[in-house]
Amino acid sequence: MWNLARKILLHDRIKFAVAAAGVSISVMLVLVQIGLYLGFMQNASNLIDHSHADVWVMGEGNENFDFAGPIDERAYYKVASTPGVARAERMILAFGQYRLADGGQQGVQVVGLEPGGRLLTPWHVVAGDPARIHEPGKIAVDTSEFGKLKIDAIGARREISGARAEVVALTKGIRSFTTSPFVFTNLDSARAYTNFPADKLTYVLVQAEPGVDPAALARDLDALPHLDAYTTPQLSIRARHYWSSRTGVGAGFFTTAALGIIVGLVVVGQILYNGTLEHLREYGTLKAMGARNSAIVRVILYQAIISAVVGFVFGGGLAVLSRLAMTKANLTVLLTPNLVAVTAVLTLVMCCAASMLSVIKVLRLDPASVFKG
């Protein structure tokens, strides 16, 4: 029956090509849009997810991870002395102005880290020594940001907010959600680059003592005055949720993906319905001769499934090509196995749903109609 469904579907190759193109575009839109969204969300919680902290402490009421307000350095000591805390490290996250070689300016997101800190360090290091960022005026940047920073190698010397900065280490694939390049450095340099007051910081990263539940520790730390505390997974979700829901970014991507599905539905539905109309007399003849409705419906559903499989393969290929092109434009399209699997199921459901008009037409087809000329 599969073979027969395939032959009926492929008989008019141009129509089939249009149907397959419709599904392919739909699949590509879904994969690329959701992949881009996942890529952005990955960037939104990049620092959090790559930390070794159990709990993050910050100023009370901060909604956005990237724009958190400063807290007093005394908070660090309160946190460090809280029972259950094995280790606490200070961190500054703020924006500075990077002076380009041609005299222009580029906003950067400065990450100031505790000297000798272990809870957050630059990762995916591809060149240089990341430990050297704890020397005054030394920084680590990502190779993907070379274009924005207008540098092309380790050792480049620039200024950030008027203070000297020398690139001593390079990472690969660390991007921020804000699109301002991350600059990893030590706490003192970070203060200089961001005009941060000497007794202020942004976060305290906490490692719990062995056997201490991070969630319970977070609750204890959250009880400290003027501070909020979240476990690392909680903060990761919070950071993603802010950008996704508070800014409309999520709605934008998902709306485009939904439009892709609608395009696929309409194109496949139209092609399958036309094909069914063209073969109505043949289906009617089969019904007249006693063919069960389920058998005829199966032929139509098989055609929908074949369209889905072909469209998914081509659409998936297009999505991979798009990912390659977008990587060159510094955009991350995360095509995770889960996303691919869900999109495959979605494509099948979409094509089967698109065939429903045809199925209804055939179910309602009066076999006596074949006698009516």
Add this chain to the structure above:
Amino acid sequence: MTHSSSAPLASLARIGKTYGDGDTEVVALADADLSINPGEILLIEGPSGSGKTTLISILGLLLKPSRGSVFVGGRDVTALPERALPKIRAETFGFVFQGFNLFPALTALENVALAIRMKGGRHPEHEARRLLAAVGLETRMHHLPANLSGGQKQRVAIARALGGNPPIILGDEPTAALDTKTALGVMDLLRTLATEQGRAVVVVTHDPRLERFADRVARVEDGRVIAIDTLAHAA
């Protein structure tokens, strides 16, 4: 030529069919009686709009009569629910149409096998080959309908109608689209099926040339079967 001594394979008793009601009521058929015997060819003749199609549709269980009874194999099937009819149709009737109604994307073999498979038949490919050979198309099995002549297409349609071994073949103007030689060839095939296999063949037609193959002719006019003539050569 008929097996007239056998019980009818199917029959219609005082069948009436009306469409619409009140001022818009149209009587398509009134008090029609007809029996279908094994091994005979019965032609249903009459002018356009006379009720021929309604008659054959009711006989083929594709249309419910407004009045009267339909018997298949001696059993009154008039009041059976719609869902029970496909199985009876599959076991009892094969249909042949003027326009062939073959899937253009499928070969002759696939068209026949598809119908057998959809009727729930076993070994559809093997059975389709046997039926196509029986209608003289053993060398054209793998051809698409577009590559077959009109007569060959109608032979494929006849082979398809024979799928599931139904005792009655119903034809709606099966020769209307064919030239004389081809039409006579198709009727010759139907005659053979009736004579040698004992099937009943009921053909709606305008074409008097077909009478030479028939045993009886039912003449329909204004929704009434006005005469059923047994032809001299069949007597």
